[in-house]
Amino acid sequence: MRAGYEPVIGLEVHVQLNTRSKAFCGCSTTFGAPPNSQTCPVCLGLPGAMPVLNREAVVKAARTALALGCQLRERSIFARKNYFYPDLPKGYQISQYDRPLAEQGGLEIPATAGGGARRIGITRIHLEEDAGKSLHEGFADSDRFSYVDLNRSGVPLIEIVSEPDLRAPAEAHAYLSRLKQILLFLDVSDCNMEEGSLRCDANVSVRRREDPRFGAKIEIKNLNSFRYLQQALEYEIERQIETLESGGRLRQETRLYDAASGRTHPMRSKEQAHDYRYFPEPDLPPLMLDAGWREEIAASLPELPAARQRRWQTEWGLTAYDAEVLTGTPAQAEYFEAAAKASEHPKVTANWIMGELSARLNAQGLDWSRVPMPPAHVAELVKILNAGTISGKMAKEVFEQAWKTGRSPRQIVEESGARQITDPAAIDAILDGVLAAHPAQVEQYKKGKVALLGFLVGQAMKASRGQANPELVQERIKARLG
Ligand SMILES: [Zn+2]
Numbered sequence: 449m450r451a452g453y454e455p456v457i458g459l460e461v462h463v464q465l466n467t468r469s470k471a472f473c474g475c476s477t478t479f480g481a482p483p484n485s486q487t488c489p490v491c492l493g494l495p496g497a498m499p500v501l502n503r504e505a506v507v508k509a510a511r512t513a514l515a516l517g518c519q520l521r522e523r524s525i526f527a528r529k530n531y532f533y534p535d536l537p538k539g540y541q542i543s544q545y546d547r548p549l550a551e552q553g554g555l556e557i558p559a560t561a562g563g564g565a566r567r568i569g570i571t572r573i574h575l576e577e578d579a580g581k582s583l584h585e586g587f588a589d590s591d592r593f594s595y596v597d598l599n600r601s602g603v604p605l606i607e608i609v610s611e612p613d614l615r616a617p618a619e620a621h622a623y624l625s626r627l628k629q630i631l632l633f634l635d636v637s638d639c640n641m642e643e644g645s646l647r648c649d650a651n652v653s654v655r656r657r658e659d660p661r662f663g664a665k666i667e668i669k670n671l672n673s674f675r676y677l678q679q680a681l682e683y684e685i686e687r688q689i690e691t692l693e694s695g696g697r698l699r700q701e702t703r704l705y706d707a708a709s710g711r712t713h714p715m716r717s718k719e720q721a722h723d724y725r726y727f728p729e730p731d732l733p734p735l736m737l738d739a740g741w742r743e744e745i746a747a748s749l750p751e752l753p754a755a756r757q758r759r760w761q762t763e764w765g766l767t768a769y770d771a772e773v774l775t776g777t778p779a780q781a782e783y784f785e786a787a788a789k790a791s792e793h794p795k796v797t798a799n800w801i802m803g804e805l806s807a808r809l810n811a812q813g814l815d816w817s818r819v820p821m822p823p824a825h826v827a828e829l830v831k832i833l834n835a836g837t838i839s840g841k842m843a844k845e846v847f848e849q850a851w852k853t854g855r856s857p858r859q860i861v862e863e864s865g866a867r868q869i870t871d872p873a874a875i876d877a878i879l880d881g882v883l884a885a886h887p888a889q890v891e892q893y894k895k896g897k898v899a900l901l902g903f904l905v906g907q908a909m910k911a912s913r914g915q916a917n918p919e920l921v922q923e924r925i926k927a928r929l930g
Contacts, residue, residue: 453654455615463512472577473602483597509636510742527543529724537598542729543607548572557626624648663688687711792831800829825856832846882908893929
């Protein structure tokens with residue numbers, strides 16, 4: 449970032465809600481079905497077909513709004529957003545315009561400097577339907593034809609519009625990743641960016657630091673991965689500053705990000721000269737969310753990641769970093785929660801889950817919803833370890849066995865006899881042999897070469913095949929050799 453300039457960024461995020469049926473008809477929303485197999489007169493836009501609002505879509509949109517601290521409007525209005533495109537059979541999209549579902553929320557992101565958190569305002573959240581998909585590639589006659597798949601036509605979306613409160617590409621990245629985390633915990637979307645369930649446009653301008661006014665707002669479309677979002681913003685901010693520095697002027701426009709070149713390009717002006725001619729949708733009554741329904745939805749909200757992190761820190765003594773990592777996905781949070789409760793040692797459990805278990809999942813390409821080892825087994829291992837039955841080194845071997853065989857750690861320890869030796873008499877018996885086998889070292893230790901203690905402990909551990917309690921071995925050697 450060049451000194452003297454400040455970027456001003458806002459994000460518009462489209463989220464596909466994971467309802468079973470579409471927003472205004474009963475068609476399935478399952479991804480990947482054969483083209484145009486999930487359609488009906490309503491989502492094909494046939495004349496006379498009437499939309500009926502999906503209650504589940506309203507509930508999921510309202511849950512999101514409440515989780516993001518928004519005010520839910522008691523009466524919101526659907527509107528027609530008119531434009532022509534081949535994948536929009538009705539010639540308009542049902543959306544919300546001047547009476548959206550919810551307004552005035554916010555989301556906390558970690559502050560880039562000085563620690564703490566920064567609140568990013570959310571202007572509005574509204575409900576709308578998705579368009580179909582135009583397919584320009586992958587057909588034998590793609591040079592002459594484009595194809596249209598209307599399976600996605602009418603799938604429910606919410607659009608979440610932030611205030612222009614973000615001040616760096618890294619902050620935009622953090623905002624989107626926090627937002628995605630909350631959406632996953634709410635179970636309102638699968639947030640799969642590759643399948644288009646989460647899509648992001650950015651508005652970005654730059655201004656001189658002392659200037660209270662915003663610069664010309666430039667919209668960038670096509671930011672469909674976290675990496676593209678950050679790269680496109682970095683490129684665009686630099687481009688805008690260079691234009692201003694070289695005496696040029698910026699004007700409001702829409703640009704597309706091209707991942708291959710890493711640059712943004714202006715869209716053809718015809719494509720951005722939209723006049724949507726919004727007007728109220730005559731086929732849908734106003735959406736009424738009375739106080740009772742709003743309260744019911746509020747009461748159904750799960751514990752969100754930020755609240756969980758705080759609880760784990762205050763009640764279980766986890767570090768902020770550990771709590772953040774362990775709330776990476778709802779499945780991971782649930783796994784840890786179950787293991788930590790059963791083990792009664794949350795911190796040690798966190799270490800095992802973030803260490804051994806994560807490493808194995810990564811190595812095998814598994815995610816947290818498909819962990820082969822149940823949380824109860826991790827808890828068992830932690831309990832055995834904490835009771836001093838086995839050493840840390842043995843615990844790793846037991847973990848390995850439990851992972852490979854699916855057997856319970858307690859069973860593995862009992863059957864292998866791999867218990868830690870904590871009986872002083874048994875340790876002394878081992879030391880008898882070790883001390884007799886190394887008379888020279890024993891002599892030197894007695895004369896004051898205390899560094900040999902480590903050597904003798906090592907020999908005793910070896911003689912016990914790792915089963916002796918090392919602290920006790922050390923204690924007994926000291927006692928016996930004075
Ligand atoms: Zn349909």
